[in-house]
Amino acid sequence: MTGLDRLPGVVVATLAFILWSLAFGLLYVAVSLGCAWGWDRPAWMGLSLQRWVLLGVWAVHLAVLGALLARSWRGTRWGDAEASFRPVLATGGLGLALAATVWCGLPVLLASDCL
Amino acid sequence: MSRTQPGVTGPATPPTEPAMSPLRRHRLLDAIWRTPPGLGRLGAVNHSIVGARFMMTAFVFFAIGGILAMLIRAQLARPGHVFMPPEQYNQVFTMHGTVMMFLFAIPMFEGLAMYLLPKMLGARDLAFPRLSAYGYWCYLLGGGFIIGAMLAGVAPDGGWFMYTPLSSSTHTPGINADVWLLGITFVEISAIGAAVEITASILKMRGAGMALRRMPILAWYFLVTAVMMLVGFPPLILGSILLEVERAFGLPFFDPARGGDPLLWQHLFWLFGHPEVYIIFLPAAGVISTVLPVFARHRLVGYNAIVLALVAMGFLSFGLWVHHMFAVGIPHIAQGFFSAASMAVAIPTAVQIFAWLATLLKGRPRLDLPMLYLLGFFFIFVNGGLTGVMVAVVPFDWQVHDSYFVVAHLHYVLVGGFVFPLMAGAYYWMPLVTGRMPIYHLGRAAFWLIFVGFNLTFLLMHLTGLLGMPRRVYTYPAGIGWDWLNLLSSVGGFMTAIGFALFAVDMLMQRRFGRHAPRNPWGAESLEWSLPLPPPSYNAASLPPVDSREPLAAHPGLGRALAAGQHYLATPRHGWMETLGVEVVSGRPDQIILLPRPTLLPLWTALATGLCFLAMLLKQYWLVGAGAALVLALALFWLWSMGMREDPAPLPIGHGESALPHPGVASQPGWWGMALLLVADGALFGSLLFGALFLWVVAPGWPPPALLGFSPWLALLALAGLLGAPLAGALGLAALRRGRMGACAALFLLGAPAGLLGAGAVAALPLRHGAPPTSHAYAAAMLVLALYVALHAALGAVMAAYTAARCGSGHVSALRDLAPRNTLMWQGYTALCGLAALLLLQFWPWMAAP
Numbered sequence: 001m002t003g004l005d006r007l008p009g010v011v012v013a014t015l016a017f018i019l020w021s022l023a024f025g026l027l028y029v030a031v032s033l034g035c036a037w038g039w040d041r042p043a044w045m046g047l048s049l050q051r052w053v054l055l056g057v058w059a060v061h062l063a064v065l066g067a068l069l070a071r072s073w074r075g076t077r078w079g080d081a082e083a084s085f086r087p088v089l090a091t092g093g094l095g096l097a098l099a100a101t102v103w104c105g106l107p108v109l110l111a112s113d114c115l
Numbered sequence: 116m117s118r119t120q121p122g123v124t125g126p127a128t129p130p131t132e133p134a135m136s137p138l139r140r141h142r143l144l145d146a147i148w149r150t151p152p153g154l155g156r157l158g159a160v161n162h163s164i165v166g167a168r169f170m171m172t173a174f175v176f177f178a179i180g181g182i183l184a185m186l187i188r189a190q191l192a193r194p195g196h197v198f199m200p201p202e203q204y205n206q207v208f209t210m211h212g213t214v215m216m217f218l219f220a221i222p223m224f225e226g227l228a229m230y231l232l233p234k235m236l237g238a239r240d241l242a243f244p245r246l247s248a249y250g251y252w253c254y255l256l257g258g259g260f261i262i263g264a265m266l267a268g269v270a271p272d273g274g275w276f277m278y279t280p281l282s283s284s285t286h287t288p289g290i291n292a293d294v295w296l297l298g299i300t301f302v303e304i305s306a307i308g309a310a311v312e313i314t315a316s317i318l319k320m321r322g323a324g325m326a327l328r329r330m331p332i333l334a335w336y337f338l339v340t341a342v343m344m345l346v347g348f349p350p351l352i353l354g355s356i357l358l359e360v361e362r363a364f365g366l367p368f369f370d371p372a373r374g375g376d377p378l379l380w381q382h383l384f385w386l387f388g389h390p391e392v393y394i395i396f397l398p399a400a401g402v403i404s405t406v407l408p409v410f411a412r413h414r415l416v417g418y419n420a421i422v423l424a425l426v427a428m429g430f431l432s433f434g435l436w437v438h439h440m441f442a443v444g445i446p447h448i449a450q451g452f453f454s455a456a457s458m459a460v461a462i463p464t465a466v467q468i469f470a471w472l473a474t475l476l477k478g479r480p481r482l483d484l485p486m487l488y489l490l491g492f493f494f495i496f497v498n499g500g501l502t503g504v505m506v507a508v509v510p511f512d513w514q515v516h517d518s519y520f521v522v523a524h525l526h527y528v529l530v531g532g533f534v535f536p537l538m539a540g541a542y543y544w545m546p547l548v549t550g551r552m553p554i555y556h557l558g559r560a561a562f563w564l565i566f567v568g569f570n571l572t573f574l575l576m577h578l579t580g581l582l583g584m585p586r587r588v589y590t591y592p593a594g595i596g597w598d599w600l601n602l603l604s605s606v607g608g609f610m611t612a613i614g615f616a617l618f619a620v621d622m623l624m625q626r627r628f629g630r631h632a633p634r635n636p637w638g639a640e641s642l643e644w645s646l647p648l649p650p651p652s653y654n655a656a657s658l659p660p661v662d663s664r665e666p667l668a669a670h671p672g673l674g675r676a677l678a679a680g681q682h683y684l685a686t687p688r689h690g691w692m693e694t695l696g697v698e699v700v701s702g703r704p705d706q707i708i709l710l711p712r713p714t715l716l717p718l719w720t721a722l723a724t725g726l727c728f729l730a731m732l733l734k735q736y737w738l739v740g741a742g743a744a745l746v747l748a749l750a751l752f753w754l755w756s757m758g759m760r761e762d763p764a765p766l767p768i769g770h771g772e773s774a775l776p777h778p779g780v781a782s783q784p785g786w787w788g789m790a791l792l793l794v795a796d797g798a799l800f801g802s803l804l805f806g807a808l809f810l811w812v813v814a815p816g817w818p819p820p821a822l823l824g825f826s827p828w829l830a831l832l833a834l835a836g837l838l839g840a841p842l843a844g845a846l847g848l849a850a851l852r853r854g855r856m857g858a859c860a861a862l863f864l865l866g867a868p869a870g871l872l873g874a875g876a877v878a879a880l881p882l883r884h885g886a887p888p889t890s891h892a893y894a895a896a897m898l899v900l901a902l903y904v905a906l907h908a909a910l911g912a913v914m915a916a917y918t919a920a921r922c923g924s925g926h927v928s929a930l931r932d933l934a935p936r937n938t939l940m941w942q943g944y945t946a947l948c949g950l951a952a953l954l955l956l957q958f959w960p961w962m963a964a965p
Contacts, residue, residue: 008327008700010327010422010426013423013426013427014426017426017427017429017430017431018430020430020431021430021433021434024434024452024456027452028449028452031446031448031449031452032449032809032812032813033812035446036812036813054448081418081419081664082328082329082663082664084419085327085328085418085419085422086328088419088420088422088423089419089422089423089426092419092420092423093423093426093427096423096427096463097427100427100431100456100459103455103458103459104434104452104455104456104459105452105455106451106455107447107448107451107452107454107455108448110451111447111448111450111451112447112448113446113448114446114448115446115447
């Protein structure tokens with residue numbers, strides 16, 4: 001049993017969305033700082049430093065959430081409604097937070113830097 | 116019982132009276148729990164009384180807000196109408212929004228939660244009854260403050276969002292804006308108190324065996340909402356403080372000519388304002404999740420998925436605030452993040468909608484009165500949600516921004532999402548409150564008037580907006596296609612108002628003429644319906660064991676068993692007001708919580724708090740200091756009256772189990788109260804850091820080189836004081852654990868001067884450059900940051916001295932260690948904030964220096 005499996009489901013879901021919040025907040029901060037400090041000029045492989053930073057922030061959070069989800073999924077035992085409470089909260093929370101991080105980070109691939 | 120809880124001087128096993136009749140048990144319990152009549156009612160702390168007061172006061176404010184809405188519609192009914200002058204119109208629409216958002220919606224939730232939670236969770240009261248009462252008085256006084264200003268003709272007039280620079284002293288001289296800033300902050304104290312109260316109560320005060328997975332779904336909604344309030348309200352409190360300080364003393368946080376930025380206000384306001392929408396919606400959605408299954412005659416489908424959706428909404432709703440600012444020039448990529456989050460939040464909302472539809476589909480719905488209002492909710496809220504997704508799309512938002520389309524959208528969401536479910540809830544729970552059943556004819560007429568009138572008003576308003584009518588204009592010219600739409604909207608508005616008046620009449624009629632309700636009249640499965648109607652002052656004669664999510668379905672005879680004293684805490688002892696405390700996750704009983712008696716202290720403390728706010732409004736700052744000292748003295752007196760002077764022993768609680776009274780338990784509500792208060796405090800400090808960093812990034816010339824400097828001695832003194840206080844506290848707590856009471860008292864006493872040293876040194880830091888804080892937003896922000904830490908360090912010093920005194924008076928022991936632990940928590944928090952502030956005050960200027 002891993003540390004993750006010992007945590008109550010609602011705590012795991014909360015941690016998952018704290019990771020989403022961190023990703024969301026850091027992406028916003030990175031855009032704000034990058035635009036203020038001129039990181040939007042092309043730097044490497046045709047992409048700006050800002051774009052690399054944003055991609056890095058996004059990818060790290062996706063990787064962490066993905067790894068946690070995989071670990072949680074392996075330990076999941078479903079049961080009746082009450083017994084499924086923890087897995088739904090824990091595994092479902094990690095899955096939802098991962099999906100939300102993918103969705104909310106998509107502008108990193110689509111939008112212009114500081115327009 | 117005297118003010119001080121007596122020590123456990125009686126036998127470890129109190130006399131039990133297995134043969135006690137239900138009537139005798141009722142008399143004994145009621146003698147302990149009832150609130151004295153007459154003037155004694157002013158000292159009421161019972162959750163039923165305080166909760167009902169909150170709801171009734173909120174409904175009065177709702178009526179006031181409704182009258183203001185009718186004045187707006189009267190003015191706009193015809194083009195070029197001169198029903199009222201523009202200055203008055205500005206006050207009326209500002210007050211309408213302010214009253215509805217701050218004085219109706221949130222307090223109505225607080226009242227509902229306070230009234231229902233103990234009954235639903237199987238407890239006898241909330242965790243901090245005196246805090247509830249204090250919150251109510253703050254709410255009443257703060258609301259009265261704002262309404263009084265309106266009657267005096269000096270109401271706020273800059274919109275319920277108070278945007279700068281319109282609300283700055285240059286453009287809004289006089290006290291109108293100050294009334295809003297001070298009045299709302301006063302009311303927000305009540306909201307933070309209620310959030311702490313509700314969260315701690317849900318976590319710690321439930322029936323034995325009510326694990327988190329078995330909690331009533333409404334408790335989950337209330338829990339998520341209360342935690343959102345703890346994090347969501349502090350940004351507005353901070354923004355209000357900063358704007359009031361700018362208006363009163365000229366510190367230029369929002370003045371671009373002196374390094375400030377008006378957009379900082381918008382960020383702080385909407386950091387509160389968008390979660391606020393969900394803070395309003397979620398409790399109402401909880402009402403739906405509770406009421407709908409009863410009338411669908413099928414248990415709620417997707418309980419687990421709904422709880423997950425709530426957690427998701429609690430977080431996602433904090434990532435939407437910039438969608439109120441799409442038109443202010445934020446980079447497209449950042450707008451993209453917020454646009455995506457605004458769309459994403461529709462998913463967990465939809466999870467609930469589909470769960471409700473599935474419940475209806477699997478059940479055999481009956482169209483009783485509460486169900487009618489729920490169907491009205493479905494129609495209106497789903498449409499409001501869909502227009503919400505439309506305005507989440509940036510290019511569409513640019514087209515309809517500041518138009519009546521947005522007014523229509525927000526009313527569909529707020530009235531559909533809050534008022535309709537609440538009315539369903541009112542009809543559903545009124546038998547619990549009054550012991551009488553609804554009278555159906557009036558309720559149905561009220562529903563149809565409100566439903567048709569609302570849609571006539573606001574469905575057409577979408578068109579008015581798409582045709583280009585801007586918000587907040589007091590009149591408009593004829594012949595541009597807005598005339599008939601506005602006229603019909605006004606007709607619809609008055610129809611809605613008549614419907615609400617009928618609803619109020621119906622409630623009064625039900626209370627007077629409704630037939631007596633039997634126990635559990637709707638065939639519900641949650642615990643509040645196991646109580647006699649209306650419930651007695653102590654709720655249940657014995658507290659229920661809980662082994663499923665639908666306790667009344669599993670045990671239909673539970674109500675009678677509770678009244679017969681067959682379960683927990685059935686035997687009154689020592690005149691104590693007892694209820695059960697449980698482990699947070701498992702719901703296993705872990706303590707007996709002893710609650711305080713009625714007292715006038717909350718009223719006096721609220722009056723002293725009100726004196727501070729009134730003195731600020733009148734700019735009598737000497738009186739603010741006197742009021743604050745009075746509040747502190749009353750708070751210390753309040754706290755001193757709690758606790759025990761002897762270590763408690765485990766006492767029997769029923770079912771062959773025993774538990775310690777709460778003063779002897781580590782995880783007692785008082786610890787949770789302090790921890791939750793610091794969560795809110797941390798959100799305020801985080802908002803302050805956000806504000807400073809925001810200005811650093813967007814305002815030109817930040818930080819100004821002339822104001823930079825490094826004061827190593829002051830920084831070292833500050834560090835010594837801020838770190839010394841918790842160090843002394845930690846050593847004091849360690850001494851307490853070893854039974855060395857004298858050393859504990861001395862070490863905590865040592866923490867007092869250390870805290871004062873830290874406070875003084877931190878407060879002196881921003882003064883090192885000699886520039887007044889009015890010269891630049893940087894100097895102003897650094898001063899506020901330093902004063903925040905200094906104030907906390909000074910309060911920590913008072914708490915340290917108080918703890919030392921408690922050690923000396925016998926209120927503290929190795930077992931009864933709440934005061935030392937809470938003081939240490941405060942000191943540790945202050946030290947962390949102090950380190951962050953020192954980084955900004957000292958090392959950041961050093962790094963930023965050329």
